[in-house]
Amino acid sequence: MFDQMPNAQPQFLTVGEGEAARDIAIIVRPAQAGSDAPALVWLSGYRSDMSGTKAVELDGLAAELGLACIRLDYSGHGVSGGSFSDGTISRWLEEALAVIRHVAPERVILVGSSMGGWIALRLAQELARQDGPKLEGMVLIAPAPDFTSELIEPNLKARERKSLAERGYFEERSQYSPEPNIYTRALIEDGRDNRVLDGIIETGCPVHILQGMKDADVPHAHAMKLMEHLPADDVVLTFIRDGDHRLSRPSDIALLLGAVKGIISSSTSRQMPV
Numbered sequence: 001m002f003d004q005m006p007n008a009q010p011q012f013l014t015v016g017e018g019e020a021a022r023d024i025a026i027i028v029r030p031a032q033a034g035s036d037a038p039a040l041v042w043l044s045g046y047r048s049d050m051s052g053t054k055a056v057e058l059d060g061l062a063a064e065l066g067l068a069c070i071r072l073d074y075s076g077h078g079v080s081g082g083s084f085s086d087g088t089i090s091r092w093l094e095e096a097l098a099v100i101r102h103v104a105p106e107r108v109i110l111v112g113s114s115m116g117g118w119i120a121l122r123l124a125q126e127l128a129r130q131d132g133p134k135l136e137g138m139v140l141i142a143p144a145p146d147f148t149s150e151l152i153e154p155n156l157k158a159r160e161r162k163s164l165a166e167r168g169y170f171e172e173r174s175q176y177s178p179e180p181n182i183y184t185r186a187l188i189e190d191g192r193d194n195r196v197l198d199g200i201i202e203t204g205c206p207v208h209i210l211q212g213m214k215d216a217d218v219p220h221a222h223a224m225k226l227m228e229h230l231p232a233d234d235v236v237l238t239f240i241r242d243g244d245h246r247l248s249r250p251s252d253i254a255l256l257l258g259a260v261k262g263i264i265s266s267s268t269s270r271q272m273p274v
Contacts (some may be wrong), residue, residue: 032066050076117143212243
């Protein structure tokens with residue numbers, strides 16, 4: 001039986017050069033000897049980290065099944081270096097891609113929560129055009145692709161626009177932390193360059209989306225819009241009628257782990273000779 005690595009010490013990978021260099025924290029669970037199953041890759045949401053409930057439960061599933069599991073903290077998050085205010089989708093995408101290339105699994109399943117869903121979709125595009133591991137599937141939890149242009153910009157108040165123009169950022173009260181959320185002009189401008197909801201998204205793999213219908217941060221209509229951009233893939237959308245944005249209750253976790261197991265099973269069946 002594999003332990004759940006509750007006190008595992010992270011290793012660090014330096015990403016970027018010069019003033020842009022930052023140390024990214026990684027926790028890697030090695031696969032059971034002889035396993036050729038895909039590695040699970042956890043991608044956290046905005047201001048979340050790899051020690052959250054869903055991330056730890058995913059690592060526990062990897063322990064149970066003898067799979068590799070890769071978790072990371074983006075720069076400015078968790079125990080990674082770098083400033084949160086320097087963060088952009090491009091910067092955090094670069095870090096996730098660097099970590100995957102460093103660990104070098106042959107096949108991966110991406111599990112992304114909220115903003116991590118956007119990172120996962122961009123990773124799928126990058127992995128498809130570069131040498132790297134084969135993407136076997138994705139599980140997206142309350143995915144928030146293009147949230148800067150789709151969910152933030154259209155709802156900016158006059159004082160927030162003024163703050164962006166004059167200070168380069170604005171603050172918003174967070175229901176999850178005593179510290180406010182900070183959205184920078186750089187994040188919003190970079191978000192436009194990383195849009196995925198402007199054409200067909202070809203992931204080339206099965207995708208399972210879990211979405212709460214009482215999500216106050218990412219409306220369930222956003223998940224339906226994402227579905228419209230994934231017409232070529234095997235996509236399942238599961239609505240959770242009383243689910244919020246976090247989807248961290250035991251019943252939500254059970255759905256998450258079930259979705260991941262389903263992707264693992266479909267990956268295994270595709271690898272079997274006909």
